[in-house]
Amino acid sequence: MYQKKLPVELECGLHLFMEVMNGKWKISLIWCIYNGINRPGELQRRIPKASRRLLDTQLSQLVSHGIIAKTVFDQKPPKVTYELTPLGQTLIPVIESTARWGEMHRNELEQLIQTPDPLLR
Amino acid sequence: MYQKKLPVELECGLHLFMEVMNGKWKISLIWCIYNGINRPGELQRRIPKASRRLLDTQLSQLVSHGIIAKTVFDQKPPKVTYELTPLGQTLIPVIESTARWGEMHRNELEQLIQTPDPLLR
């Protein structure tokens, strides 16, 4: 894994939140796990646009940040599940309120946020 | 400015929020401007760890995302101020609730979030 070289900014609580949520698919992962989709293969099928590799990476970051817990069943074929930790559960209402803000202002925002011009690709 | 080449994920409201808040110093900038520190030079002095260059860049992103507004006074020497737009104001309570979450769990999080090892630098 990549080892950070620059200091992380943690003075403010919002930075802590951002540090945890930062990662293209983490939000989707947390939401899926919260809704009971908790096995790696299932998650991969739910989020097909992300590569398996990257989902694995982000899952393990969430584990190391204490948001989700990983359980490995000692059986053949192997089985793995993820669950929200108590800390992860406290995140749900915050995510909901933040998502509500986004939805509320979706119209304004979509026009303002720069999207890559499909003609250039 | 850099032109995005990969599509932006905007399905979920939280992604909209992240898209706007994403940038190392944007949170600090919004918070300063909200508290009346609204001239480029002042902001620079309040956030000395960030380069002037980067603050400029992130300020202009916030402007283009409609969160803050820039006013240029036509005088010599030039004078510029930033203010929160109505959309930017709606962000404040969301930021507060998110920051509250971070503060509440600061102890747990600080131990879990990977910090660069000072011995390696």
Added chain:
DNA sequence: TTTGATACGGCTGAATTTAGCCGTACTTGA
């Protein structure tokens, strides 16, 4: 025996953000 499902990890290069250098122009005050 081959195929498909389970799960995991190394590696490379593209895309993107951040850091930090340089220089422009104007005005006021020492």
Added chain:
DNA sequence: TCAAGTACGGCTAAATTCAGCCGTATCAAA
């Protein structure tokens, strides 16, 4: 005239994240 303050922008390299390739292993069913 010279320094210091105002604001702005080009450019390069470092740091970081993302995309996608390859390969490992086990087991069940076709």
